[in-house]
Amino acid sequence: MIRLEKLSRKFHVGNQVVHALDEVDLEINPNDYVSIMGVSGSGKSTLLNILGLLDTPTSGDYILSGINTSKMDDDEMAGIRSTKIGFIFQSFHLIPRLTAFENIEMPMILSGINPNERSMKVNSALEKVGLTDRSDHKPEQLSGGQRQRVAIARSIVMEPDVLLADEPTGNLDTTSGNEVVKLIEELNLAGLTLIVVTHDREMGERSNRLIELRDGKIINDQRKS
Amino acid sequence: MRLSDILFLAYTTLIRYPLRTIMLLIATSIGVMAVILLTAVGEGARDYITGEFRNLGTNLLIVIPGRNETSGGGGPIDLAGLSPRPLTIEDAQSLSQIDNIRRIAPVVIGEAPAQYDGLERSASIIGTTPEFLSIRQWEMESGSFLPGASMRYSPPVCAIGKEIKSELFGDAVAVGEWIRIGDRRCRVAGVIAEEGRAIGIDVQKTVVIPVALGTALFNRDSLFRIIVDVRTTSRMDQTKQSILSIIKRRHQGKEDITVIKQDTVLQSFDNIFNVLTMALGSIASISLLVAGILIMNVMLVAVSQRQAEIGLLKAIGAKNKQINNLFVVEAIMLSGSGAIMGLILGHSITQVLKVAFPDFNFLPPMWASYVSLIVALISGIIFGLLPARRAAKLDPVEALSGNK
Structure with a gap:
């Protein structure tokens, strides 16, 4: 469902050109569980941003569900992000002035879904992440693990095809980290394609497929047998 | 995106930063209040003068030689x-x-x-x-x-x-x-x-x-x-x-004579005072402009404060236009509620002045209320536009990481 062909992303830093991604070819199947690992500066975050259509490649093609995204404008990319892609971040990125319920509702508000349908979907997402009793809480009233679960609920409420997680446990203690990992693995078992960027090898090895990057190139791509 | 949702989201930002909101409301309301009060004085003076003339009777014709x-x-x-x-x-x-x-x-x-x-x-x-x-x-x-x-x-x-x-x-x-x-x-x-x-x-x-x-x-x-x-x-x-x-x-x-109507004299005084009132109103509108610039300034700060949020909204599918609208509506809500507050204040103070100075008739003209409200809203839109465009154009990756 995801195919990258000779995809490069260059950044200009001063007079130097940095190849964050250097002619990467990659194919990811539906419902796969992929970890992307590498030291900082290896290009793993850039890869995730491009997969999430937050960033555009300098050259090469990114084909998502058979659609070439290279020629899309901002609005078209926003549309794809809205319906096909879910994001989870290391720092959760909840909107502090909104309740858990409203945060989860946000993607549906942006796509203009009516309030009744929104309310139903938010409640079922809250149930999936086990936070039904926290729906009126503001992020500051929630623990780190709970915040990340709200973020997960938000990422799946539009029923996307792909869930992109950027160091999802990076800001969490081991216990709540494990809960979060379990939760997203359950979502993967239920049919969601899961792509996790991490530098935690233990977490990386839980996935079905581990991709290692260095200097913008894939240096290792191993699949669990 | 539904209008009610846009309004709700803008509203949450306003109550989230109460001090900021109150300061901007005061700035705008002072502008609107100034327009109301100054035009009330101008219009009152016009009424006073023309009233004096009307006492002489509008049924008079004056014949002068030449x-x-x-x-x-x-x-x-x-x-x-x-x-x-x-x-x-x-x-x-x-x-x-x-x-x-x-x-x-x-x-x-x-x-x-x-x-x-x-x-x-x-x-x-x-x-x-x-x-x-x-x-x-x-x-x-x-x-x-x-x-x-x-x-x-x-x-x-x-x-x-x-x-x-x-x-x-x-x-x-x-x-x-x-x-x-x-x-x-x-x-x-x-x-x-x-x-x-x-x-x-x-x-x-x-x-x-x-x-x-x-x-x-x-x-x-x-x-x-x-x-x-x-x-x-x-x-x-x-x-x-x-x-x-x-x-x-x-x-x-x-x-070789000229016949003038009392009305004509009255009319010229009327015109003079209308111009005077409008001049007073325009001078007062400058303070509205200042309030507008203040709003722009604060909105620009808001955009950089809320970079991460803007990045997040983009990540979860917000189109540039939607981000733009959110910020413009926030600016309009600020200037609009400030204007309404100013209208209430201006009209209340006029009532107080009427009691304090019963001889002078303070008459805030209707147009002053409309014009100041509209000018306040337009300045909200205009001065909200630049920050909103800046927000909409933020690069999502940079915004999410919080870097400038």
Whole structure:
């Protein structure tokens, strides 16, 4: 469902050109569980941003569900992000002035879904992440693990095809980290394609497929047998 | 994205930063309040002045010698004699043939010393007919005004202003006494109660004498003007034409007089004060502009403060336009609620002022409320646009990581 062909992303830093991604070819199947690992500066975050259509490649093609995204404008990319892609971040990125319920509702508000349908979907997402009793809480009233679960609920409420997680446990203690990992693995078992960027090898090895990057190139791509 | 959701989201930002919101509300409301108050004063002044004029009656036509379009200050400079043909007492008499004319008061004015019992002072002299009293709606303090007689002949009788009376007679009774005006003698018939001004002359320092006596006193055959009181105001223009044609016939076919309506004078004052009010309003609007710039400044800060949030919204599918709208609506809500607060404040303060100064009528014009509200909203849109565009154009990756 995801195919990258000779995809490069260059950044200009001063007079130097940095190849964050250097002619990467990659194919990811539906419902796969992929970890992307590498030291900082290896290009793993850039890869995730491009997969999430937050960033555009300098050259090469990114084909998502058979659609070439290279020629899309901002609005078209926003549309794809809205319906096909879910994001989870290391720092959760909840909107502090909104309740858990409203945060989860946000993607549906942006796509203009009516309030009744929104309310139903938010409640079922809250149930999936086990936070039904926290729906009126503001992020500051929630623990780190709970915040990340709200973020997960938000990422799946539009029923996307792909869930992109950027160091999802990076800001969490081991216990709540494990809960979060379990939760997203359950979502993967239920049919969601899961792509996790991490530098935690233990977490990386839980996935079905581990991709290692260095200097913008894939240096290792191993699949669990 | 639904409008109700946009409004809700903008609202949450406003209550999230209460201090910021309150400061901006105050800034905008001061601007709107200034517009309301200043225009209320301007409009009040207009009402006061035109009210004063309206007291003189809108049913008056004034005939002045000379074919000049400008009514000028009407001061003693264009006093007769200089016009090609004098406007005479006979001219005034001839106007009585017009149906629609109720009263005719020919006027001649000048200065002359008034003497009584060795005391002398200079007085403004108005030579006119008894009708002048009712046209001007003067009251008498004691005695009577000029006696009813023909314009051509009249007994030597005068009515004097209050100041003349007290200076020449002190506390003694003036009515019935003979005073000397210039080289003429006349009997005081009454004292005028009026304290204001008429035809630019302080009534209290005036001696009113019959018009024929006046022309004789100043040795002049032209009148200063003729004041005409019209019966039916709707036929004013027609009456004006009749006056013009009668005098023209009398002046060998030359149209050498000007007839002005009290209305015209009133109208020019009205215009002057309208312009004044608008000028005051525009000056006050500058403070609205300042408030708008303040809003822009704060919104720009908000955009950089909320970078991560903007990045997140983009990540979960917000289009650039939606981000733009969120920020513009936030700015409009700030300026709009500030404007409404300013309207309430402005109108309440006007009410208080009305109670404090009952003589002066504070009238905030309707347009001031509308205009200030609209200007505030437009400045919200305009000054919200730049920050909103900046927010919409943020690169999502950079915004999410919080880097500039």
